Amino acid sequence: MKFHKVAATSVFLSPHSFGRETQSIEYREDPLTGARCRINVRRAERLKETSAKADFSQVVGKPDECPFCPENVEQATPLFPAELCAEGRIRSGDCCFFPNLYPLAEYHATGTLTSRHFLELDQFEPYMLVDNLTATREYLARVSHHAQEVGYPIYLWNHLPPSAASMFHPHVQVLVDRKPTPYQDRLLQCSRDYFSRYGRCFWCDVVEEEKRRGERYIGEHNSVAVIAPFAPQGNREALIIFRGSSNLMGLRPEEASDFADCVVRLLRAYDRMGINSFNLCTFSARLGEEVPYYCLHAKLISRPVFQPFYRNDTGILERFHYEADIETPPEDTARKLKAFFEAG
Numbered sequence: 001m002k003f004h005k006v007a008a009t010s011v012f013l014s015p016h017s018f019g020r021e022t023q024s025i026e027y028r029e030d031p032l033t034g035a036r037c038r039i040n041v042r043r044a045e046r047l048k049e050t051s052a053k054a055d056f057s058q059v060v061g062k063p064d065e066c067p068f069c070p071e072n073v074e075q076a077t078p079l080f081p082a083e084l085c086a087e088g089r090i091r092s093g094d095c096c097f098f099p100n101l102y103p104l105a106e107y108h109a110t111g112t113l114t115s116r117h118f119l120e121l122d123q124f125e126p127y128m129l130v131d132n133l134t135a136t137r138e139y140l141a142r143v144s145h146h147a148q149e150v151g152y153p154i155y156l157w158n159h160l161p162p163s164a165a166s167m168f169h170p171h172v173q174v175l176v177d178r179k180p181t182p183y184q185d186r187l188l189q190c191s192r193d194y195f196s197r198y199g200r201c202f203w204c205d206v207v208e209e210e211k212r213r214g215e216r217y218i219g220e221h222n223s224v225a226v227i228a229p230f231a232p233q234g235n236r237e238a239l240i241i242f243r244g245s246s247n248l249m250g251l252r253p254e255e256a257s258d259f260a261d262c263v264v265r266l267l268r269a270y271d272r273m274g275i276n277s278f279n280l281c282t283f284s285a286r287l288g289e290e291v292p293y294y295c296l297h298a299k300l301i302s303r304p305v306f307q308p309f310y311r312n313d314t315g316i317l318e319r320f321h322y323e324a325d326i327e328t329p330p331e332d333t334a335r336k337l338k339a340f341f342e343a344g
């Protein structure tokens with residue numbers, strides 16, 4: 001497996017002494033897709049990302065105005081049409097799934113993770129994610145029974161405004177489309193190509209390769225393995241790979257539980273690092289399709305710390321050139337996240 005990178009330097013005369021300063025930039029390519037990112041660790045100096053925890057009390061909003069809080073959810077959230085879900089909403093434990101009020105796909109649900117209006121990253125518990133994934137699988141089963149032509153699901157969790165979340169109340173979204181996104185399509189195609197070339201699954205190979213090398217391997221929990229990918233798409237990126245499933249609907253209860261355990265560990269690690277906003281997203285094969293060349297996986301990235309006057313971290317390179325600008329080397333990310341997997 002090739003981990004291709006090229007180093008370059010940029011020279012300038014630094015204020016205020018105007019002495020000569022050299023900074024290093026590394027261009028890395030993803031071993032499967034060839035997608036590029038560039039890393040300059042000095043860029044982290046632009047932000048005070050580990051400053052004291054922000055005080056959310058002024059901005060979190062009052063729970064009595066939140067449509068996702070238990071006292072409002074029945075009146076303030078939409079219902080699924082009866083042909084999809086006779087009960088109108090799907091419930092699992094504390095989680096409640098209902099249609100997204102402003103859908104971006106033919107099938108687009110929103111689901112709460114807890115009845116509590118706001119949680120810090122170290123307050124999420126595995127059962128919340130297990131219940132949420134149980135409701136997700138139930139929703140996907142109903143969608144695929146109702147409309148067999150749609151088949152490509154995305155499970156995403158945006159947390160706090162820097163991640164693009166519009167609501168503070170912890171929630172996920174599940175979209176199901178007829179066609180995969182161009183990036184998902186590329187992942188599937190590259191995985192097929194790798195399989196026909198080497199006769200093995202890239203996703204299983206990359207876990208073994210990273211485990212052997214050690215520098216980006218984070219840990220595993222039964223059916224799920226976690227690494228810091230070589231060419232990340234975001235800062236502090238963790239790649240969570242389901243070794244035994246290709247698609248989100250096929251997730252077994254024990255796999256959902258292993259995943260929940262890993263995500264909770266990662267969020268606790270983020271919390272310890274001073275992070276409070278993140279994106280998590282799955283990359284799934286077609287619903288119901290178990291294929292030997294592809295493993296369902298998810299990516300978790302940190303977003304700028306939510307505080308007054310926070311700065312966005314997505315700019316021209318990401319929006320127009322599809323190349324990530326990274327300030328946290330994956331080897332460093334793995335070292336910091338690993339401790340939360342070693343502690344039992």
Ligand SMILES: [Zn+2]
Binds near residue numbers: 067117169
């Ligand atoms: Zn709420």
